[in-house]
Amino acid sequence: MSAITVQRVIGIVRTATAEEAVATAREMLAAGLRTLEVALTTPGALDAIRETVLHAPRDAVIGAGTVLDEAAASAAAEAGARFLVSPSLSRTVIRAGHRHGLPVIPGVASPTEIVRALEMGADALKLFPASGFTPAWIKDVRAALPQAALVPTGGVSIETAPAWIAAGAAACGMGSSLTSGGTSEGRQRVERLLTALSATG
DSSP: OHHHHHHTEEEEEOOSSHHHHHHHHHHHHHTTOOEEEEETTSTTHHHHHHHHHHHSOTTOEEEEESOOSHHHHHHHHHHTOSOEEOSSOOHHHHHHHHHTTOOEEOEEOSHHHHHHHHHHTOSSEEESOGGGSOHHHHHHHHHHOTTOOEEEBSSOOTTTHHHHHHTTOSOEEESHHHHTTOHHHHHHHHHHHHHHHHTTO
16 A cells, blocks of 8 residues: 555556556556556456566556456466456455455445445555546545545546645546557556656645
8 A cells, every 4th residue: 555655646457458558557567667457358357467476576556446346356366466446436455355355346426425435445446447537525524434545446647646645545447538548648658647746745
């Protein structure tokens, strides 16, 4: 979790093939990103996680995204994932991740779900989809729940990410806004994002 909050961004790799996922992940890592997840909706995602982990820089943290059940959580852990992200709130996913010693970031969309997730032992909370919220929402919620480490995901762009962080987000989850247009353009976007976030303070 400390690695996730250093750069304050989780790159999301979701592609049509495992080979594309590995190539995309390599470009993001080469651009300096150190935390990313491979979505299990990617065909061959577990193979992509294994390959990415095998060749990633030593300080990189590779996780699995779209983890929906206990079986997926265990399979991701066995593939080498070091954290799990889910679009929904599942006690079984949190328990399975913790049995493997992995932090789990479940999806939430209300203060009630935030409190429930914290009670279940969630390590951070994926605000999803973030396109339905604003940075001011996070600021207001954290006034009452300062212990909530929120990670807005879905609709966050390079331009809006600094505002989310300034409002109190622990990190931002970003996929197509970083990776669309091919690996070369994706690499440039990652570099721009890291520069923008470093200026946030």
